[in-house]
Amino acid sequence: MSAPTGSPAGHGTTVRHRIAAVPADGVGTEVVAAGRRVLDALAERSGGAFALDWTELDWGSDHYARTGLMMPEDGLETLRGFDAIYFGAVGWPTVPDHVSLWGLRLKVCQGFDQWANVRPVTFYPGVTSPLRKADDTELDWVVVRENSEGEYAGFGGQNFGAREGTGQVAVQSAVFTETGCERIIRFAFDLARTRSRAKVSSVTKSNAQQYGMVLWDQVFAAVAADYPDVETESVLVDAMSAKFVLRPEDLSVVVASNLQADILSDLGSALAGSLGLASSANLNPEGRFPSMFEPVHGSAPDIAGQGVANPVGAIESGALMLEHLGLPEAARTLHAAVERTLADGVMTRDVGGTASTDEVVEAIVARLGG
Numbered sequence: 481m482s483a484p485t486g487s488p489a490g491h492g493t494t495v496r497h498r499i500a501a502v503p504a505d506g507v508g509t510e511v512v513a514a515g516r517r518v519l520d521a522l523a524e525r526s527g528g529a530f531a532l533d534w535t536e537l538d539w540g541s542d543h544y545a546r547t548g549l550m551m552p553e554d555g556l557e558t559l560r561g562f563d564a565i566y567f568g569a570v571g572w573p574t575v576p577d578h579v580s581l582w583g584l585r586l587k588v589c590q591g592f593d594q595w596a597n598v599r600p601v602t603f604y605p606g607v608t609s610p611l612r613k614a615d616d617t618e619l620d621w622v623v624v625r626e627n628s629e630g631e632y633a634g635f636g637g638q639n640f641g642a643r644e645g646t647g648q649v650a651v652q653s654a655v656f657t658e659t660g661c662e663r664i665i666r667f668a669f670d671l672a673r674t675r676s677r678a679k680v681s682s683v684t685k686s687n688a689q690q691y692g693m694v695l696w697d698q699v700f701a702a703v704a705a706d707y708p709d710v711e712t713e714s715v716l717v718d719a720m721s722a723k724f725v726l727r728p729e730d731l732s733v734v735v736a737s738n739l740q741a742d743i744l745s746d747l748g749s750a751l752a753g754s755l756g757l758a759s760s761a762n763l764n765p766e767g768r769f770p771s772m773f774e775p776v777h778g779s780a781p782d783i784a785g786q787g788v789a790n791p792v793g794a795i796e797s798g799a800l801m802l803e804h805l806g807l808p809e810a811a812r813t814l815h816a817a818v819e820r821t822l823a824d825g826v827m828t829r830d831v832g833g834t835a836s837t838d839e840v841v842e843a844i845v846a847r848l849g850g
């Protein structure tokens with residue numbers, strides 16, 4: 481956080497937060513611009529309590545086309561000085577997906593040890609869910625994703641291309657460490673204690689993956705013993721996908737590995753109405769590095785440039801960022817304005833509306849005042 485300065489309103493001091501905006505590709509640029517407008521409007525209305533000092537970095541697939549790199553060599557050094565990173569999405573048809581993801585987003589998550597990825601599954605008033613029970617049941621859960629190792633550890637290789645007759649062979653190893661499992665599982669338990677239902681559901685596929693996921697199960701049982709007040713269950717990932725659809729009212733905090741939580745959280749946001757609604761925080765909980773806030777969705781090349789992207793996931797990621805910056809009241813104000821906007825029927829076409837991205841932003845800004 482930067483040094484406080486005198487507030488324009490003349491009372492108290494303005495706490496200035498330095499934010500790096502990395503819109504990157506496709507609709508990432510549209511939803512980051514939308515989120516910045518709402519966050520700036522909120523800062524303006526704070527009466528000088530806080531301000532956001534933005535630095536926009538033009539990294540992504542265009543940067544790759546110009547330089548051969550998704551971000552500069554010293555990109556992490558550049559980001560290190562910021563209080564938070566506000567991210568859009570990476571990926572464009574001109575760059576192989578594994579190159580764009582590993583060259584930017586995963587580089588930041590891994591380089592800054594953002595080991596906890598928090599992905600709320602939020603059901604909004606006015607948004608139709610494909611789940612019939614959402615009409616008369618309170619549904620609200622959070623997927624906590626291990627974000628530093630597991631299936632996305634990046635260990636493996638591809639070889640034998642030159643060997644006649646056999647074709648290439650690829651090995652992709654998942655890495656599970658006791659430390660990595662324990663810190664994310666403890667995080668999930670601590671989060672569960674802050675929620676109306678203190679329950680953690682642990683997800684694995686340890687019947688089939690008998691090493692890493694068995695270690696996860698063992699660590700889960702050991703950590704659970706330290707939280708006797710928190711309900712627990714261990715569910716295989718295939719059964720958990722069914723449970724998301726059939727018994728979601730039984731969920732509060734769902735903790736899972738990097739890949740499994742990635743998939744489950746997309747299922748959750750689809751059940752809530754659209755991928756465009758889902759927000760996320762990539763946290764380095766120790767605060768050694770800046771944390772990163774981004775919508776769950778990708779760059780959506782199929783709708784990019786049309787002005788119709790749903791900005792809610794990015795805007796709610798801004799609310800998660802405000803909470804992280806120690807501004808919970810501003811975060812609540814923002815969330816309430818989003819809820820009122822959707823309840824009033826102002827929404828983009830992915831959730832059945834007709835509004836453009838800009839119209840949703842204007843409606844949210846108009847509702848910030850209460």
Ligand SMILES: NC(=O)c1ccc[n+]([C@@H]2O[C@H](COP(=O)([O-])OP(=O)(O)OC[C@H]3O[C@@H](n4cnc5c(N)ncnc54)[C@H](O)[C@@H]3O)[C@@H](O)[C@H]2O)c1
Pocket residue numbers: 507511568569570571572573577581585755756774775776777778779780781782783788789790791793830
């Ligand atoms: N975090 C990230 O940066 C991230 C995440 C997922 C995918 N990707 C990348 O994004 C690119 C496209 O991937 P994809 O098509 O599998 O996933 P995607 O999330 O971009 O799109 C999936 C579907 O959801 C829709 N959608 C996504 N965001 C939306 C929004 N804000 N409003 C309305 N509809 C929205 C799209 O139109 C599409 O039909 C790929 O290059 C992929 O690697 C990046």
